[in-house]
Amino acid sequence: MPVAAQRPASALLGQIQARWLKEPTRHFIDNQWVENATSQTFDVVNPATEEKLATCPNGGKAEIDRAVKAARKAFESGPYSRWSGRDRGNFLRRLADLIEKHAEELAVLECLNNGKPIGELRAVDLPLTVQTLHYYAGWADKIHGETIHPPGNFFVYTRREPMGVCGSITAWNFPLVLISWKFGPAIAAGNALVHKPPEQAPLSALRFAELVREAGLPEGVFNVVTGLGETAGEALTRHMDVDKVGFTGHYQTGQLVMKAAAESNLKRVSLELGGKSPNIVLDDADLEAAVQGTLTGIFFNQGEVCCAGSRLFLPKKLHDPFLDRLAGAAESRRVGDPLDPGTEQGAQISKEQFEKILGYIEKGKAEGAKVVAGGKRCGDRGYFVRPTVFDGVQDGMTIAREEIFGPVVSVLPYDTLEDVARRANATNYGLGAAVFTQDLSKAHKLAGMLKSGTVWINCYNAFDASVPFGGYKMSGFGRELGQHALELYTQTKAVWVNLGG
Ligand code: NDP
Numbered sequence: 001m002p003v004a005a006q007r008p009a010s011a012l013l014g015q016i017q018a019r020w021l022k023e024p025t026r027h028f029i030d031n032q033w034v035e036n037a038t039s040q041t042f043d044v045v046n047p048a049t050e051e052k053l054a055t056c057p058n059g060g061k062a063e064i065d066r067a068v069k070a071a072r073k074a075f076e077s078g079p080y081s082r083w084s085g086r087d088r089g090n091f092l093r094r095l096a097d098l099i100e101k102h103a104e105e106l107a108v109l110e111c112l113n114n115g116k117p118i119g120e121l122r123a124v125d126l127p128l129t130v131q132t133l134h135y136y137a138g139w140a141d142k143i144h145g146e147t148i149h150p151p152g153n154f155f156v157y158t159r160r161e162p163m164g165v166c167g168s169i170t171a172w173n174f175p176l177v178l179i180s181w182k183f184g185p186a187i188a189a190g191n192a193l194v195h196k197p198p199e200q201a202p203l204s205a206l207r208f209a210e211l212v213r214e215a216g217l218p219e220g221v222f223n224v225v226t227g228l229g230e231t232a233g234e235a236l237t238r239h240m241d242v243d244k245v246g247f248t249g250h251y252q253t254g255q256l257v258m259k260a261a262a263e264s265n266l267k268r269v270s271l272e273l274g275g276k277s278p279n280i281v282l283d284d285a286d287l288e289a290a291v292q293g294t295l296t297g298i299f300f301n302q303g304e305v306c307c308a309g310s311r312l313f314l315p316k317k318l319h320d321p322f323l324d325r326l327a328g329a330a331e332s333r334r335v336g337d338p339l340d341p342g343t344e345q346g347a348q349i350s351k352e353q354f355e356k357i358l359g360y361i362e363k364g365k366a367e368g369a370k371v372v373a374g375g376k377r378c379g380d381r382g383y384f385v386r387p388t389v390f391d392g393v394q395d396g397m398t399i400a401r402e403e404i405f406g407p408v409v410s411v412l413p414y415d416t417l418e419d420v421a422r423r424a425n426a427t428n429y430g431l432g433a434a435v436f437t438q439d440l441s442k443a444h445k446l447a448g449m450l451k452s453g454t455v456w457i458n459c460y461n462a463f464d465a466s467v468p469f470g471g472y473k474m475s476g477f478g479r480e481l482g483q484h485a486l487e488l489y490t491q492t493k494a495v496w497v498n499l500g501g
Pocket of ligand 1: 169170171172173174196197198199200227228229230232233234237248249250251253254256257272273274275305306307403405431475476
């Protein structure tokens with residue numbers, strides 16, 4: 001996808017703002033816009049300007065139930081139930097093409113709603129969404145069972161069948177990308193879906209739904225209900241006719257999702273949760289490359305990344321030169337207007353998240369860590385935070401233990417490989433980790449020692465639709481992306497055939 005370097009055209013910007021502000025949005029159920037049963041709504045705000053962007057219906061049990069019924073009907077007896085894998089693959093390809101066609105519009109909409117820089121949306125979020133849909137389009141007609149020959153006169157074959165009606169509940173940091181991570185494998189495998197987008201950033205899900213309809217997905221297969229987590233989200237996780245929920249969010253919400261599944265129908269659950277990921281620089285690392293990797297690891301997407309490299313382990317020998325470069329680069333990072341193509345860091349998603357991050361910064365100072373870059377808000381309008389680097393951090397400090405989900409990195413000095421591996425693993429999380437070194441043997445040794453679902457060597461935040469992603473420990477379970485994600489959306493049936501005699 002070619003990446004434009006200009007500001008979005010003002011006509012497009014005006015059209016988008018006018019459309020979403022004009023009247024309250026509705027739910028998308030059965031390929032139609034549907035009113036809420038009550039008049040309850042919530043406002044969606046542009047975090048860069050603090051201005052209202054849209055009003056959405058606050059859906060709850062009634063709307064979730066309506067969407068689940070539509071999905072069940074579509075799955076059991078609608079035209080979709082007769083689609084072959086190839087039909088589903090062709091549909092996913094058409095959708096990917098439509099998203100590519102509307103990429104600029106979607107990028108601007110997401111930029112206004114989420115506050116992330118337009119340049120990143122054009123270069124990362126939109127291409128990754130399109131790539132994910134294409135990737136699963138390729139899988140849709142290749143989901144096969146196996147043949148088994150157990151002792152005796154039997155022949156057994158297995159079928160990989162869809163789960164049925166799946167719920168998806170996602171976080172606000174990559175609204176569109178995260179839909180594609182669930183929608184792609186779910187549809188490739190033949191499921192129907194009810195999606196609950198994050199209340200702070202639900203608009204791209206609604207526009208995605210329109211494109212899904214335009215690409216020809218029959219009614220009821222994909223439904224979007226906007227609402228709050230404790231109402232719409234909870235209703236989805238407790239619904240007796242939902243077979244599986246794919247969840248992305250905070251670990252404590254993940255615990256609620258599991259509890260709800262356990263207390264209702266034991267629906268299958270997959271969880272993509274948070275992290276406190278270690279970024280380990282060895283003393284032979286290429287300094288410039290490691291600094292660049294560190295910047296990407298912690299400041300990409302305003303630090304609102306589940307696998308953000310928020311604990312930077314530096315060998316004592318490299319501490320001073322590395323910190324000088326890192327602090328300098330952090331200070332010179334361009335923070336501001338997300339619609340400016342030169343912006344490197346946009347706004348945090350909400351006032352709540354903004355205050356939470358500033359609260360962690362104050363806590364870091366109070367506990368004795370030293371700010372060497374940033375450490376404060378940026379400007380006086382919008383939820384902007386300066387890229388922040390803390391030195392003198394101890395492992396036990398709050399900023400070194402808790403997920404901040406913002407542009408804040410803690411520098412932790414270490415002595416030996418064993419020492420750093422032990423301390424890197426001394427967390428309940430296990431989502432991402434990185435090692436910067438020119439010594440391949442040390443790199444692979446550490447990769448084996450680190451307890452996390454992803455280890456990047458001499459890079460950070462590299463993603464591809466073909467590579468599985470997910471957590472160890474309290475960072476969740478189940479792998480999204482790659483072939484692995486198909487396991488989350490299929491179940492295996494064994495068929496025994498007595499050959500007689
Ligand atoms: P939350 O857990 O607060 O919310 C995630 C989603 O869950 C939202 O749609 C939310 O709705 C919904 N929700 C909230 N309460 C419930 C409930 N009781 N039952 C069902 N659903 C509910 O996370 P955030 O949105 O704050 O996202 C940040 C977290 O997500 C971080 O911990 C981050 O690390 C993690 N994350 C993990 C990723 C991964 O791939 N591992 C990727 C992205 C983020 P509502 O918006 O209305 O509150």
